[in-house]
Amino acid sequence: MIDIVSREEATYKVLLVAYKDIDQKTKNIITNNSVWNIKNKDIFIGQTNYQGSGVSFNLNDRVSIYIGWFQEQIMEKLDEGYTFEIVEIHKSYGDRRVNLLKNLAVENENNVIILNAQEV
Secondary structure (H helix, E strand, O other), X not given: OOOOXXXXXXXXXXXXXXXXXXXXXXXXXXXXXXEEEEOOHHHHHHHOOOOOOOOOOOHHHHHHHHHHHHHHXXXXXXXXXXXXXXXXXXXXXXXXXXXXXXXXXXXXXXXXXEEEEEEO
16 A cells, blocks of 8 residues: 555544454443444445545545555455444553554454555
């Protein structure tokens, strides 16, 4: 993937997190900074045709870009029963939230997977 911004200019870290068979506390942690949830293949296919807002650039536009980045990985894992969250973490959080999600992935083995991470 082409790096569209330098690391110093990045405003967000965007992660694609897949999960299944987890407790509510873990789910709450994962979904805390979620900007998009994907549970169903048919609904997801409809979401990939999302239109941007035009002149202004807002969260909906960012989500549309993220879906484009992650579409292939999501389609591969949807049939395995995973739910997906696109998690957007502002740089002001530092690495705390990212590290927390990574720790959850380690603790929950195949039930929580970080499939992709990008900086924008």
